[in-house]
Amino acid sequence: MADMTQTREPREWRFTKGHGTENDFVLLPDVDARLDLGEELVRRLADRHAGIGGDGVIRVVPTASSDDEFVRAQADRAAWFMDYRNADGSVAEMCGNGTRVFATYLRREGLETDDEFAIATRGGIKGIRFEGDLVATNMGPWRLAEPSTAEADGFDALVQLRSDGVDDEPWSALSVDMGNPHTVVALPESVDLAALDLFHAPQVRPVPPRGTNVEFVRVLGDGHIAMRVHERGVGETRSCGTGVCAAALATSFWAGHDEPTQDWTVDVLGGRLRVRGLLNHEVELAGPAALVADGVIDLSTL
DSSP states (O other): OOOTTTOOSOOEEEEEEEEETTEEEEEEEOTTOOOOOOHHHHHHHHOTTTSSOOSEEEEEEEGGGOSOHHHHTTTTTOSEEEEEEETTSOBOSOOHHHHHHHHHHHHHTTSOOSSEEEEBOTTOOEEEEEETTEEEEEEEEOEESSHHHHHHHSOOEEEEOEETTEEOOOEEEEEEESSSEEEEEEOOTTSOGGGOOOSSOOEEESOOTTOOEEEEEEEEETTEEEEEEEETTTEEESOOHHHHHHHHHHHHHHTTOSSOOSOEEEEETTEEEEEEEETTTEEEEEEOOEEEEEEEEEGGGO
């Protein structure tokens, strides 16, 4: 298959731009599985100055056409695969906000017509349910990355921010696996969430082998938190669906609950989301999704 980033021939391709609580994505329909989505092409598409711009790129492709054996095995339950890449071109397991945008695109295009259906991701099957103006995603099972340490101390990691080249004091954090890795910081009362400098990637110890998304949480009230996030491979984003779930789960754990006992409202820079605990140690994320533009791009110009 030709690498479209290397050819000078015009290669026009349809795209849709969408966002979920301002976590934005470039969607590329590839129903015939023809597009070679390499790292460089993803970086150029996601570039906010020279490309379309986005926190990530999503290829819409039949599950049975994936070159990933784990994904292809999901084809009997989910017709469409959300092939998600971070803005830096790296391959990611999935993206919570992206699932809602992906599902909204499938419905608009008539690729799915029911109010409930499943999509395939590298993080496994995700169940989708349309609920009025909201789209709810069963994010599947979650777990504490280091349960023995977490249960003994309430934390299992330390996080430092870098400011003007000087390391601040580390903060305690909890590692939550949502199918992708998260490190949730219990922000001290003395620290202003809005004042955090998240330009640089936070330093996490022990160093996560796959990297990690880092969430900083402030409790606002009963079942209500605010969060900011630095996503691996992207930087700070306006929202992160799996990060919102991880933040609510960590806060519930710190309150003494092994499972969420209530719905959580989570405020992010891009809006508001709902997190709900489900049976079998699973969690659901609900929020809005919007498709804001359609167009055609000549990939050879990137």
